[in-house]
Amino acid sequence: xxxxxxxxxxxxxxxxxxxxxxxxxxxxxxxxxxxxxxxxxxxxxxxxxxxxxxxxxxxxxxxxxxxxxxxxxxxxxxxxxxxxxxxxxxxxxxxxxxxxxxxxxxxxxxxxxxxxxxxxxxxxxxxxxxxxxxxxxxxxxxxxxxxxxxxxxxxxxxxxxx
Numbered sequence: 001x002x003x004x005x006x007x008x009x010x011x012x013x014x015x016x017x018x019x020x021x022x023x024x025x026x027x028x029x030x031x032x033x034x035x036x037x038x039x040x041x042x043x044x045x046x047x048x049x050x051x052x053x054x055x056x057x058x059x060x061x062x063x064x065x066x067x068x069x070x071x072x073x074x075x076x077x078x079x080x081x082x083x084x085x086x087x088x089x090x091x092x093x094x095x096x097x098x099x100x101x102x103x104x105x106x107x108x109x110x111x112x113x114x115x116x117x118x119x120x121x122x123x124x125x126x127x128x129x130x131x132x133x134x135x136x137x138x139x140x141x142x143x144x145x146x147x148x149x150x151x152x153x154x155x156x157x158x159x160x161x162x
Contacts, residue, residue, distance in 0.1 A: 019074065047093045048147055051086055051112070055143055058082040058119075059136050062129065076123055079132075083120035086139070090116050093146075102153055108146035115139040 003011070008022075015025040035050070061079055090113035093099065099106045119135040 018077075044093065044096055044098050044150065047089055047096070048143075048150070051089045051093070051143055052147075054082055054086045054089065055136070055140055058086065059140070062132055062136060076126065079123045080120055083116055083123055087113055087116035087120060105146065105149050105153060108142070108149050112139070112142045112146055115142045 011025060012022055015022045018025065020028075058079060061075075061082065090109055094106055094109035094113055096109075099109060115135065115138050119132065119139055122132050122135050
């Protein structure tokens with residue numbers, strides 16, 4: 001594959017900054033794009049599923065750090081990338097046309113985006129692991145609240161045929 005030299009040097013610089021090879025970076029970008037396109041086409045349920053997976057991934061990674069405090073800059077960057085992915089998904093969800101009809105669910109999606117933003121900021125700022133875990137718990141609960149709200153709305157919209 002041929003790339004514009006300026007684009008290629010920019011991608012090489014980004015790959016170097018992330019500590020990965022150029023081919024791996026391009027694969028990651030393409031996979032992220034494919035996930036984004038697929039999630040957009042499938043709607044709210046897929047976005048909620050992706051947020052749930054990202055939250056679980058973030059929890060497992062944060063809890064796997066062996067000592068109090070996030071040990072290394074690279075680990076913080078990995079956790080931060082996951083938190084930013086959650087934030088992007090939450091923002092996408094808050095802008096979703098299906099949720100635009102439901103002010104309460106949209107508000108929950110914005111609360112989720114807020115929790116993801118604060119978690120990402122705490123990770124980036126090097127907060128103690130205990131503080132990050134508390135924010136993760138809030139993130140998880142906010143996600144559960146949003147899902148419960150959507151289930152309630154879906155049940156209310158389903159006609160009773162019994």
